[in-house]
Amino acid sequence: MTDTRHIVCPHCHKLNRVPAExxxxxxxxxACxxxxxxxxxxxxxxxxxxxxTGRSDVPVLVDFWASWCGPCKMMAPQFExxxxxxxxxxxxxKLNTEQAQGTAGQYGIRSIPTLILFQNGREVAxxxxxxxxxxxSQWLQSKGFR
Incomplete structure (x- = not known):
């Protein structure tokens, strides 16, 4: 039996099953x-x-940012x-905290940029x-990812 992972399509947001390898x-x-x-x-x-963040088996690293934030703009090419x-x-x-204030508030974003790593629907770092x-990259590796 093949080990599969769930990943959400970035275009249509449908869940896909993909063989891990x-x-x-x-x-x-x-779907799309x-x-x-x-x-x-x-x-x-x-x-x-x-x-x-909740339906994908793949870890998701979210950059909470805003268009007026100088450090956010400086970090953007590095994040890419x-x-x-x-x-x-x-x-x-990326999640624009000005446009998605509900989610930013839910996660208590007080300063930006803030990176939050999610795995299986939970914040892990x-x-x-x-x-x-x-x-x-070093930060991700320190959290056990390679």
Missing amino acids: KLSSGGNCG KQPLWPDRILELTDQTFATH QAARDWRGKVRFA RQSGAMNQAQI
């Missing part, structure tokens, strides 16, 4: 046929947040580079402050 190689959504690992970071909203490095292992997502690509 093929997770990092990409693949397309069974779009790539499960696109070349862009997933933009979450109040409506899509719980679906992606880290997302490329971790493709197929960790889903990288949190880090506030801007980080570069190497620091993000």
Whole structure:
């Protein structure tokens, strides 16, 4: 029997079952046929947040940010580079705290940028402050991800 993982499509938000050994190689959504690992970071909203953080077997790293935040803007390209490095292992997502105030409030976001790592619907780690690509990768590794 093949070990499968659940991953939520970043386009249509449908749940997909993917063989674990093929997770990092990409693949397309069974419903909308779009790539499960696109070349862009997933933009979450109040409506899509719980679906992606709660239904996916793949860890989800969410950057809580705002457009007016200087450190958030400085960290954005570093976050994108880290997302490329971790493709197929960790889903990288962003949540604009100005547009998704409900979710930001639910997680008690007091300073931005704040990174929260979710696994199986639970928060497993949190880090506030801007980080570069190497620091993000190091932080993920320190939480047991490779």
